[in-house]
Amino acid sequence: MKILSAAQTRALDQATIQDEGIMSLELMERAATAFTEWLLNRLSAGREVHIFCGPGNNGGDGLAAARLLHQAGQPVRVWLLPAARDSADFTANRHRLPPEVPCAELNTRSLPELPASAVVVDALFGTGLSRPLTDEAATVVQHINHSAASIVAVDMPSGLLTDAPQPAGSVVVRARYTVSFELPKLAFFLPQNAEFVGLWEVLPIGLDEGLIHNTPVDNHTIDLKLLTNRLPARQKFGHKGTYGHALLLAGSYGKVGAAVLAARACLHGGVGLLTLGVPTVGYDIVQTAVPEAMALPGIGQEHVTSLPDLAPYSAVGIGPGLGQHDDSHAALEKLLRTATVPLVLDADALNLLGANRALLDLLPPDAILTPHPREFERLTQPACHDYHRLELLRAFCHRHQCYVVLKGAHTCVGTPAGDLYFNTTGNAGMATGGSGDVLTGLLTALRAQKLSALDACLVGVYAHGRAGDLAAQQLGEMGLAAGDIVTHLGPALQKLVTPSGF
Numbered sequence: 001m002k003i004l005s006a007a008q009t010r011a012l013d014q015a016t017i018q019d020e021g022i023m024s025l026e027l028m029e030r031a032a033t034a035f036t037e038w039l040l041n042r043l044s045a046g047r048e049v050h051i052f053c054g055p056g057n058n059g060g061d062g063l064a065a066a067r068l069l070h071q072a073g074q075p076v077r078v079w080l081l082p083a084a085r086d087s088a089d090f091t092a093n094r095h096r097l098p099p100e101v102p103c104a105e106l107n108t109r110s111l112p113e114l115p116a117s118a119v120v121v122d123a124l125f126g127t128g129l130s131r132p133l134t135d136e137a138a139t140v141v142q143h144i145n146h147s148a149a150s151i152v153a154v155d156m157p158s159g160l161l162t163d164a165p166q167p168a169g170s171v172v173v174r175a176r177y178t179v180s181f182e183l184p185k186l187a188f189f190l191p192q193n194a195e196f197v198g199l200w201e202v203l204p205i206g207l208d209e210g211l212i213h214n215t216p217v218d219n220h221t222i223d224l225k226l227l228t229n230r231l232p233a234r235q236k237f238g239h240k241g242t243y244g245h246a247l248l249l250a251g252s253y254g255k256v257g258a259a260v261l262a263a264r265a266c267l268h269g270g271v272g273l274l275t276l277g278v279p280t281v282g283y284d285i286v287q288t289a290v291p292e293a294m295a296l297p298g299i300g301q302e303h304v305t306s307l308p309d310l311a312p313y314s315a316v317g318i319g320p321g322l323g324q325h326d327d328s329h330a331a332l333e334k335l336l337r338t339a340t341v342p343l344v345l346d347a348d349a350l351n352l353l354g355a356n357r358a359l360l361d362l363l364p365p366d367a368i369l370t371p372h373p374r375e376f377e378r379l380t381q382p383a384c385h386d387y388h389r390l391e392l393l394r395a396f397c398h399r400h401q402c403y404v405v406l407k408g409a410h411t412c413v414g415t416p417a418g419d420l421y422f423n424t425t426g427n428a429g430m431a432t433g434g435s436g437d438v439l440t441g442l443l444t445a446l447r448a449q450k451l452s453a454l455d456a457c458l459v460g461v462y463a464h465g466r467a468g469d470l471a472a473q474q475l476g477e478m479g480l481a482a483g484d485i486v487t488h489l490g491p492a493l494q495k496l497v498t499p500s501g502f
């Protein structure tokens with residue numbers, strides 16, 4: 001899916017109205033209907049819903065939802081924010097509200113009591129917010145936030161800017177859920193907004209697909225549709241040589257487990273052959289834990305000290321559990337200078353790059369780097385906020401012509417072309433040691449199988465998160481360990497395979 005800016009979202013709404021010849025009021029009705037259905041599916045009958053409406057179309061959505069909830073038999077009260085001017089569709093829906101629904105203007109000196117059992121629908125402001133909230137609007141939002149009621153935001157939590165950094169101290173609704181329309185907003189993907197957005201969902205309301213297609217964007221989500229035709233099916237007469245030979249340089253004394261996890265992920269990621277460049281201390285461990293892989297002799301005693309001949313390999317992954325010794329640094333430098341095959345760099349390989357940034361200029365084209373935010377900062381500079389980090393990411397990928405998988409709850413893939421792709425799979429159970437090693441092994445397997453760097457990043461990141469989701473379904477998020485992600489990679493990848501035949 002595309003992630004549109006606030007201005008593009010407005011333009012799309014307007015164009016849909018013009019092109020499809022539908023009334024803006026009808027579009028609002030679609031949004032309110034989708035929202036009401038969503039809410040009714042999660043509400044127990046009889047639970048009182050307090051809908052707070054602003055003066056614009058977000059408030060109009062709230063008024064229309066109030067009517068629909070009332071028609072469905074749900075007790076509803078409407079609270080209106082006083083304003084100099086209301087939007088036309090707000091006014092139309094104000095008139096459509098049945099007189100039996102209690103509806104009153106808010107008075108900031110005596111704001112309504114909100115019991116813990118109530119559900120608050122925040123329809124104060126959506127994508128039309130032009131500046132941070134002040135005065136009465138801010139007072140109302142603080143009141144809602146201080147209540148123990150569950151808050152559901154319509155389209156956006158009020159006070160949150162759609163795609164720009166928030167001035168410090170801004171007053172913003174802290175929603176438990178945000179229910180948005182048609183396309184997600186950039187703000188939803190950033191950790192700094194988690195306390196406002198809560199869990200979010202996007203409901204389709206039939207905006208014009210052709211117009212969406214023709215809107216140029218550089219922010220996207222990674223979802224099933226984007227992944228169509230990126231992961232080829234196995235060939236009937238394929239053999240182990242068909243699916244690439246990966247080399248993983250990983251592990252050091254005390255951190256051989258990282259090599260094991262990456263190796264298992266690489267094998268479950270479909271690679272034809274896998275060789276492990278682990279130091280001698282890791283030999284017995286990897287040959288017992290991962291019998292399918294071959295282990296290379298003579299590349300170091302307790303950590304990797306030298307680079308083997310790279311001729312046999314179709315992709316190289318380096319970093320998990322590597323350590324940051326000087327001779328590992330020398331091996332990494334040699335790898336960067338000599339490799340002609342696809343590279344995946346993670347963990348200590350990135351820390352070594354961060355400690356000697358001159359090495360970044362040696363990165364071969366289309367290398368994949370998989371830092372978490374701290375590792376990324378070591379490669380660049382501390383980010384002032386999440387939007388700044390995204391700009392640093394874009395600039396870094398452009399400057400070094402590489403792909404960066406910036407890991408997190410919504411892992412973001414940055415490309416040399418300046419696009420950012422935000423992942424939609426995964427769960428907090430994956431916040432556990434070794435999850436990143438699994439991703440490195442998987443990405444290396446996909447590159448060895450000749451997927452382009454972009455396809456490997458998109459397929460790998462999505463499948464890694466999906467495997468985590470499948471594991472969490474079985475084990476719960478707390479019960480999930482990194483090895484469980486590996487065992488679910490098969491079904492996660494299978495879902496993405498391009499079907500063969502007609």
Ligand SMILES: NC(=O)C1=CN([C@@H]2O[C@H](COP(=O)(O)OP(=O)(O)OC[C@H]3O[C@@H](n4cnc5c(N)ncnc54)[C@H](O)[C@@H]3O)[C@@H](O)[C@H]2O)[C@@H](O)CC1
Nearest residue numbers: 013027028031056057058125126127128129130131132155
């Ligand atoms: N046809 C459409 O445009 C559709 C719009 N929809 C809804 O409409 C929303 C956008 O509606 P609008 O563009 O009317 O914008 P909003 O309703 O988000 O807010 C605009 C109103 O708030 C005022 N305002 C903005 N910032 C303020 C601030 N800091 N303090 C006080 N007042 C402030 C503006 O003067 C204006 O009156 C979406 O978020 C969505 O909920 C949906 O109904 C789907 C269809």
Ligand SMILES: Nc1ncnc2c1ncn2[C@@H]1O[C@H](COP(=O)(O)OP(=O)(O)O)[C@@H](O)[C@H]1O
Nearest residue numbers: 407408409426427428430431433434435436437
């Ligand atoms: N809250 C979360 N939601 C979804 N995915 C997560 C979450 N926390 C971590 N992950 C994923 O788990 C992996 C963690 O990687 P990393 O921090 O490198 O761990 P490690 O170094 O222990 O292997 C990343 O792919 C990240 O996207």
Ligand SMILES: [K+]
Nearest residue numbers: 122125154156
């Ligand atoms: K809102």
